[in-house]
Amino acid sequence: MTFDLASLGWDASHRLPDDARPGRVTRVDRGVCTVLCADGTVRASLAGAILSAAAADPVRLPCAGDWVAVRTWPDERITVEAVLPRRTAIVRRTSDKDSVGQVLAANVDAAAVVEPMHPEPDVGRIERLLALAWESGAQPLVVLTKCDLAADPGAVAAEIAQVAPGAEVLAVSAQRGDGLAALAPHVAWGRTLALLGPSGAGKSTLVNALAGAVVMGTQAIRRADGKGRHTTTYRALIPIPDGGAVLDTPGIRAVGLLDAEEGLERAFADVADLAATCRFADCRHEEEPGCAVRAALEAGDLTPRRYESWQRLQREIAYETRRKDVRLQAEQRAMWKRIHKEARGRSRP
Numbered sequence: 213m214t215f216d217l218a219s220l221g222w223d224a225s226h227r228l229p230d231d232a233r234p235g236r237v238t239r240v241d242r243g244v245c246t247v248l249c250a251d252g253t254v255r256a257s258l259a260g261a262i263l264s265a266a267a268a269d270p271v272r273l274p275c276a277g278d279w280v281a282v283r284t285w286p287d288e289r290i291t292v293e294a295v296l297p298r299r300t301a302i303v304r305r306t307s308d309k310d311s312v313g314q315v316l317a318a319n320v321d322a323a324a325v326v327e328p329m330h331p332e333p334d335v336g337r338i339e340r341l342l343a344l345a346w347e348s349g350a351q352p353l354v355v356l357t358k359c360d361l362a363a364d365p366g367a368v369a370a371e372i373a374q375v376a377p378g379a380e381v382l383a384v385s386a387q388r389g390d391g392l393a394a395l396a397p398h399v400a401w402g403r404t405l406a407l408l409g410p411s412g413a414g415k416s417t418l419v420n421a422l423a424g425a426v427v428m429g430t431q432a433i434r435r436a437d438g439k440g441r442h443t444t445t446y447r448a449l450i451p452i453p454d455g456g457a458v459l460d461t462p463g464i465r466a467v468g469l470l471d472a473e474e475g476l477e478r479a480f481a482d483v484a485d486l487a488a489t490c491r492f493a494d495c496r497h498e499e500e501p502g503c504a505v506r507a508a509l510e511a512g513d514l515t516p517r518r519y520e521s522w523q524r525l526q527r528e529i530a531y532e533t534r535r536k537d538v539r540l541q542a543e544q545r546a547m548w549k550r551i552h553k554e555a556r557g558r559s560r561p
């Protein structure tokens with residue numbers, strides 16, 4: 213089997229180590245990457261250089277969507293030798309314990325925040341995921357699924373557009389095929405669309421509709437064979453027959469933000485623009501005179517819900533960034549201690 217990597221957006225200007233060939237990671241399971249190369253799909257383990265880089269920073273681990281350099285050894289073993297520089301990366305904070313980043317998807321051109329219209333979209337979750345999407349460097353959009361179940365899909369889409377400045381908002385029904393044409397430009401030749409959303413939002417159903425075939429197990433199918441509720445247990449990049457790819461992320465329950473100030477500014481451009489016109493540059497939007505944010509709240513141009521959502525996400529980012537800095541400082545101190553100890557050991561007669 214041969215595969216045209218250009219259909220997935222391969223950029224031939226990437227430099228590869230000698231004896232290595234390019235490929236794109238379609239999924240990762242416990243350190244083993246499935247990589248789509250020009251001569252077909254291979255399973256590859258991680259080279260030592262990647263493992264040691266990842267020990268210092270888990271963001272260096274390959275993830276779905278990464279372009280990598282693959283090498284086949286004389287004993288037929290296949291390894292991923294390097295992760296090529298990412299154009300875009302969707303990074304979340306992993307656990308609440310330590311402020312560490314985890315890449316959910318790499319090199320995607322568009323990042324769709326997928327949220328069901330029925331029973332009703334979770335506006336706060338859309339805002340949070342939009343901040344993550346903007347931060348990634350990809351073009352964010354909002355895909356409202358299951359529009360066949362909504363009484364007035366147009367009204368819901370218009371309402372969500374209010375909290376998604378700069379992002380296209382689409383209403384789709386994978387079941388009926390409604391609205392899918394509007395997504396086509398994002399999964400065209402050379403382009404990759406990532407789907408971000410909660411379990412049950414209909415991401416797998418959407419992937420199948422876009423791929424024109426059943427490539428992902430959906431919840432409905434899974435229920436039939438009595439398995440668990442969360443159907444997508446891995447991140448997967450799915451090539452689309454006419455070129456392009458969709459990258460499905462697992463039903464992510466919690467998405468923490470980390471170092472996402474810029475993403476937040478973009479996702480809340482309306483509020484950030486207001487804040488920029490407050491009389492004082494360091495306005496806390498409390499009692500200060502000439503506060504444009506308070507004025508907008510009083511005039512009803514800004515909803516208290518959105519204002520509070522913005523403040524909450526700002527606080528979260530500030531807190532996590534501080535925690536990460538503290539952790540990095542502690543790691544650095546531990547490293548210096550070790551170096552000094554070793555040096556003392558060596559200088560002893």
Ligand SMILES: Nc1nc2c(ncn2[C@@H]2O[C@H](COP(=O)(O)OP(=O)(O)OP(=O)(O)O)[C@@H](O)[C@H]2O)c(=O)[nH]1
Pocket residue numbers: 357358359360361384385386387388410411412413414415416417418429430431432441442443444461462463464
């Ligand atoms: N009515 C209607 N139901 C849909 C539509 N799309 C998906 N569903 C249903 O919604 C449920 C969840 O869909 P999935 O595609 O499995 O959801 P998912 O986001 O992939 O969930 P995870 O795999 O757990 O992350 C299934 O029962 C689907 O049949 C749609 O357009 N209309």
Ligand SMILES: [Zn+2]
Pocket residue numbers: 487490491495496497498500502503504505506
């Ligand atoms: Zn103000």
